Amino acid sequence: MSLRHRLVAALTALATAATGALVAVSLTAPPAAAATYSAYVMGYFKESPDQSGDSYALHLAVSSDGLDWMPLNQNNPVVTPTAGTQGLRDPYILRKQDGTFVALATDLTGRVFNQDNQYIHVWDSTNLTSFTGYRRVKLHSMATHSWAPEAFWVPSRNQYAVIYSANNGTRDVLMVNYTTDFVNMGTPQVFFDPGFNVLDGDVLVDGSTFYLSYKNLNDNRLYVARSTTGASNSFTTISSGLRQGDAIEAPVLVRSNTSSTVWLWGDSFAPANAVVYGWQTTNVDGNSWSVMNQRAFTPPINAKHVTITPITSAERDALVDRWGAPEWNRLKSYNFPGRYVRHAGNVARIDPFPMDPTADQQWRIVPGLADPAGVSFESVNFPGRYLRHYAYNLRLDPNDGTSAFRADATFYPTAGLADSSWTSFRSYNFPDRYIRHYEYALRIDVLGSGSSTTAKQDATFDITY
Template sequence: MTSRRLMLTTALAAAAAAVIPAAPAAAQTNAAYAMVYFKESPNQTDDSYALHLAVSDDGLNWAPLNQNRPVAVPTAGTGGLRDPFIMRKQNGGFAVLATDLKGRIFNQNNQYIHVWDSADLTAFTGYRRVRLHEMATHSWAPTAFWDPSRNQYAVVYSANNGTRDVFMVNYTSDFVTMSAPQLYFDPGFDVLDGDVLVHNGVYYLAYKNLNDQNLYIARSSTGAPNSFTTITSGLRQGQGMEAPLLVASTSGRTFWLWGDSYSPANAVFYAWQSTDLAGNAWSVLDQRAYTAPMSAKHAAIEPITAAERDGAVSRWGMPQWNRLKSYNFPDRYVRHANGLGRIDPFPMEPPADQQWRLVPGLADAAGVSFESVNYPGRFLRHANYAVRLDANDGSSLFAQDATFHRVAGLADGAWASFRSHNVPDRYLRHYNYALRIDPIGTATARADATFRVTY
């Protein structure tokens, strides 16, 4: 490996510099969050190796923008991306980095990453590929942070040093010209998917241990290469973890650690919460508390201002559909399957089976009817108390069967329940995972009849 600086053309540097700076970072008052991600589903029907964007007010429940379609697509290299990362730059704008890899073939060597700039999340500009090294290895899962001691950004990524998988680092002032790579973190075993959070001048590195499939957090007072000490025991939900993501809430009093299931067939986000980032006390966050974007994989989250959230929503648009999340089985969502309504675990195939347009009630505009997104013109309706997905035949009976009235959740008033329009003593609920309408008289039934209207 040579020690020369790796750089793009002067034209690309000029393009990057042409981005109009936003307000200085110190002037930002963050009140919301942005997430970037790519998409995969078990049977690959919803795969998208491009940049996706979501927003959240609470950092836990997410609205995918642009109808969960890409907001930017790589046009060079492999033509696809994985593992996107977003950070606020010192000029107040944003940088987006991503692995240059399309699909699920992981034996490719690639010395480049994708990079975009964004002033305010309404456009992603200055697209370029930046070379990080000249080694016969990959450049996966780039993350970055500002290092004031160097007056530069540190770009940390996964690579193989010929002995094992480690983290490397390059330093840059513009995400165009990169320093020579250095070894950043090598604990003596294979690691993957590093994510660095700087909080109160202390540096925290979340990573995956490839030997045990668990997530860990290490700490450094300087953020310098080879300065981290692991401070947590292994964290895992499900069969194994990857893609750790450390987030400080906008209040600065709560911290979240997100992680993906490592299997595309079980592409689920899990989360932990702590009030002590420097400690070893992370509690599992109940899936009732959060909802990730549909089919999202290996995300990154950055706090943003209310104006940036509003601008992104205005530019890209909120979803024109919803999902219904079960209260007592929060890993399951209302979907149709073989013409019947039921709740099934996410992820599911095809993912669009769980998407609904909540339209004015067919029999009463004050109510609501659930129209299938992937079978437009078909609605959830009850017949002999069982709930089906049927085509609207235009009859009065169908309109009444397909109309429900939304009320405060019977098990939790912050959620929702749905009373039948024409059998008003019965509510939409699941029983053995199948949807039906029933009278509600027990705590179990109230939980069965409670849903979160989400995205």
């Protein structure tokens, strides 16, 4: 979605995701149907640093390009488990061979990981606008967990493989059960055991090749393995270890439907740090992965252990119609793309994500208080308070109804000074000044064609969710 489209959506309260040409095919997509996909759906649960943003339920987001994500249902759950621990982690959405969906998830709530659980949550869904047939299914009888269940179709068996993380009594391995209906789960067996502890397996089916991404628990890095059959114990590791941050987990492989690009997504390992990292390559077998700048993608707020599945434009529209688009936006910094505009102690600044309270970074972009051709930024968690400049510094103040306040709180969106596909904001009553950050605090400064590259970058933002 272009920034212009986002702004129009925010001003008209009709935010929807635009259809894009770049789509992805993952293991969930029947190859014959792949060409019809023009969007994506993401599933996830949520965690935040102080736990105030935690949500151990299934959340959904949609994207037209697999990079910029729009959370649905105001980033609230669409379904919550009612049995077992009554919470979930590590959701996974699979498009089945008949075109409908099944959702799987770890039966675990909170941040306590010493619970042995032989069951996983399962739902059926026609098009992800509703979820039926909720059940817990048993995968094994071992004294261990059943973490991060995922699934893929195995043509040679005419069955689905459900893989998950467990300890087989020797080490942490990936197990597999084969099923046709996600009710009768068959006999568990070891799927991948490279001789060291592993976690979080994800399989990308690419024609007749099966790529398995996984976490090596010994070095806290992500790896990719390859198989020509997808059978148990048939994978050979073909990549070097990948890591961003202190440690990483929850790999997800997604292939573009219109190019040779493959994305690999992973989560920060820290439970309170809901940061998604990305790599991309045009040759998975070539072991040449490049780190993706966070400027290139924006996951939903507090999203953890994501699952990404291709969908059609009609399915995307149905999801937005059913669950609704956000009534708020976020502003991402251009030159510090891991930071977002927020208020803290009524001071406007850019701070690193994740942050609490979550709503400090959420804004209702409304028609300008002084001129509806411009915009004003109303706080989500302090309605009636707006970003305004005072002595050139931006702060969050209540609308006192004066013309001076309305003028101070109104800004004109323009093409980004550092990147025309992004946005800069010019002051209504000081038209030679723009919102920019300086030492992370927001202010309005005089900027023009002769301004430094750094100053222009400081004044450039992405209107996102």
